[in-house]
Structure formats: structure tokens, C-alpha cells
Amino acid sequence: MEKSILKIGIIGLGTVGTGVVKTLKKFNNIKILKAAVKNINKKRDVSLDYITDDPYEIANDPEINVVVEVAGGVDPCLDVLKTAIKNKKHIVTANKELLAKFGDEIFNLANENNVTVLYEAAVAGGIPIIGPIKTTLRGNEFDKVVGILNGTTNYILTKMETDNLSYADCLKQAQELGYAETDPTNDVEGFDTMFKTAILANIVFHKKIDLSKIYREGITKISIDDIKCAKEFGYKIKLMGIAKKVQNKDVLDIRVHPVLVSEKSMVSGINNATNTVLLEGFPVGEIMFTGPGAGEAPTASSVVGDILAIASEISYTDTVLPYSRVKPQDNAIQQDILETKNSYYIAINAQNARGTIGTIGTICAKNNINLQSIIQKGIKEDNTAQIIVITETSLEADIQNALSEFKNQNIEVTNLIRVI
Numbered sequence: 001m002e003k004s005i006l007k008i009g010i011i012g013l014g015t016v017g018t019g020v021v022k023t024l025k026k027f028n029n030i031k032i033l034k035a036a037v038k039n040i041n042k043k044r045d046v047s048l049d050y051i052t053d054d055p056y057e058i059a060n061d062p063e064i065n066v067v068v069e070v071a072g073g074v075d076p077c078l079d080v081l082k083t084a085i086k087n088k089k090h091i092v093t094a095n096k097e098l099l100a101k102f103g104d105e106i107f108n109l110a111n112e113n114n115v116t117v118l119y120e121a122a123v124a125g126g127i128p129i130i131g132p133i134k135t136t137l138r139g140n141e142f143d144k145v146v147g148i149l150n151g152t153t154n155y156i157l158t159k160m161e162t163d164n165l166s167y168a169d170c171l172k173q174a175q176e177l178g179y180a181e182t183d184p185t186n187d188v189e190g191f192d193t194m195f196k197t198a199i200l201a202n203i204v205f206h207k208k209i210d211l212s213k214i215y216r217e218g219i220t221k222i223s224i225d226d227i228k229c230a231k232e233f234g235y236k237i238k239l240m241g242i243a244k245k246v247q248n249k250d251v252l253d254i255r256v257h258p259v260l261v262s263e264k265s266m267v268s269g270i271n272n273a274t275n276t277v278l279l280e281g282f283p284v285g286e287i288m289f290t291g292p293g294a295g296e297a298p299t300a301s302s303v304v305g306d307i308l309a310i311a312s313e314i315s316y317t318d319t320v321l322p323y324s325r326v327k328p329q330d331n332a333i334q335q336d337i338l339e340t341k342n343s344y345y346i347a348i349n350a351q352n353a354r355g356t357i358g359t360i361g362t363i364c365a366k367n368n369i370n371l372q373s374i375i376q377k378g379i380k381e382d383n384t385a386q387i388i389v390i391t392e393t394s395l396e397a398d399i400q401n402a403l404s405e406f407k408n409q410n411i412e413v414t415n416l417i418r419v420i
Contacts (some may be wrong), residue, residue, distance in 0.1 A: 193241045
């Protein structure tokens, strides 16, 4: 091999892959030997000398030093990357789903074969977060990492607020602009944020995270009325990934759901497709990373940064970037959502009848729930009233019991949103 030239193969030439190719053109020490795509005949903004529809050509090519995977998904990427690792190739990937589901398997295999796996682009697009946690911030013991990790949902919620549009209208607008896929489930139901939150929790707390134990809720139930009511109380609604230590326990509280955040908080000002990651620990205190979380150029920035990190060392050492290696980890003990404590926004639609608010108060008191605020928003044509309740900090299990009792009393809860 020519030690001065890093030879790479790219799997995926979509938005991110195209951005990577464009960005790498200015680096004379990087050569793209091959790219693998699903459809060879598709017209693209970039041209390469060799394109194949077989990703194993890249995984098995003895000339290639680094495999760059930006195709996404698990099948066939998992087996392709495992093949590449067994062939002693370093990996750069933006595949959050793959890492969240099979990271332990991939990293163990990489350690066995003395290759590195870099994945800065997998969590927050152009925001440098994984590198800083593993290097300049590694002396900290963190208690919490939270973030707005999906640009599509943040864009939708922002537009609902600023343009007074419904969820459906804002989703359509996001799709027209290319922020949302034709099938937006991965974004709007919180899967994308869940994968990224699991990855962050893994590197911050050094534990293996079980995706099946992460509570996940998307934004599809958020209405324009919820947006307006939250604003009246001094809040904005954001979809957030949350991972934090439970006080005085070796337990992690990891979840993804909409939250009400104070308009006075820094997070409330993160709008449109922007992402943010907030870390809290000792000795650094609270630190926040903000920037573009998706798109061709921002994500390509992180992918190319990882490629160049490997290029800078590969000719000089047999163990490239040892700080990036993931050591064997214990399984995290994860808290059930019913055991968490939060304040809550509860939107209720009930018959305008004498004693309804009293019934709500009685049911809450019976379930150890103290009310911070309760207001009636007016009477509709069908003689129902919109009632908004904000609770003090309460146990989730108690809240769910109260919701069941509301249902038995024909009191309809149209939404429940946690407050942080």
C-alpha cells in the first residue's frame, strides 16, 4: 500500500454519501476506490471511477483500508461491516440503528481484529459530540445527557408553534422540503431519537443499553392546542432523548418522549432542524453542544473528520486511535418508566357538568398527585370543556392509575406530556 494515500470504499451514495464524496475531493491523501449502491443506473450529483451494487466487493477488496458506511439500516450492513472488519479494515459509519442494536458485537469484533470503528456522524450530524466525550471530557463523571436529536421532529414542532399549523400540515411541509421521508415513522415515532440516545448513554455511562427497555413516544399526538396551552404556561414542546442516573442508585433512567421545557431554558431556543446535546457532570458542570443535526454537508463533515483521523495515524502505528476502542461493558440496569418521577401536563376533554373539576381533583388526590395548576379553556359546541392540568412532581405509576380512573368517569385525556 502507498502509505501516503488512504484508500477507501463507500457504501451508500445518497444524501450523506454524496456529501462525503464532494468533501473528499480537496484532500489529496484520500482516494475513493469504489462505491456500492442499490441502483447503479440512478443519476447522481457525483461521479466515481467504479460503482457496484455489491457491497461485499468493498468489504473484500484487499486494497481498501477504510470502509465508509452511510447506507443505513441493518441488512445487509451488519454482515458487510463484520466481513470488512474480519478483513482488517477500519470502519467509519453514520448508522445509528446498527450501532444501537449491534454495537457490542461490532466493537468486540473490531477489538479482536485490531481495527477502529468511528461513528461521529451517527448521533447528531455535524455536531462534534462523541469525540469530545471520549477525549477532552473523559475526565468527567456524567450524571445526565439529554438532547434534541432529530431535526425532522424539531422542525415540525417549531412550525406548529410559529405558523399556527397542525401536525399534519407541518409534516407535509417537512416532507416537501426533504426533512421528512415519505414514510416518516422512524422520525416522528421517536425511533431515530431512541437509537441516538442509546448510543450517547453507552459512551457516557459505559454500559450496554437494552433498546427494549427504553420508553419511546413520538410526536404524533401533539396538537396545536397543546402547543398553545404550553405557551400560556411558559413552556415549549420538544421531543427529547433523556439518559440520566437515578439518584443514589446504580440505575439509568433512559427514555424518549415529548417534553415541556421552560421558555427561559436554553433548550427552548433550539428551533427548526437544529439539534442540541446537553451534558451534566463533574467537574465540567453543564455543557451544551448545538448545531445542524442532519443534511448532506453537516453529516459529511463528521464522516470526513473520522476518515481524516484514521488517515493521520494509519501509516505510523499498528493500533489506530486506541481511545476510540470500546472495552467490554456490563449491562445497564434500566429504570421502568412507571418508576420515574416527573411533573405532568394533562389535557382533558370532559362534559361541562357540575363537579367535573372536583372529580379530577379528587382522583388526583387519591393517587398522591398534587396539582400545580388547573384551568378550564372554555365550552365547545358539544358542551364539552377543555381542561388543562399541570401537576407537581409525581410518580408515573400514580399518574397512570389516575388516567385509568379518569376513563372510568368518562373524562377523556387527550394528551399527557411530561415536564422537565
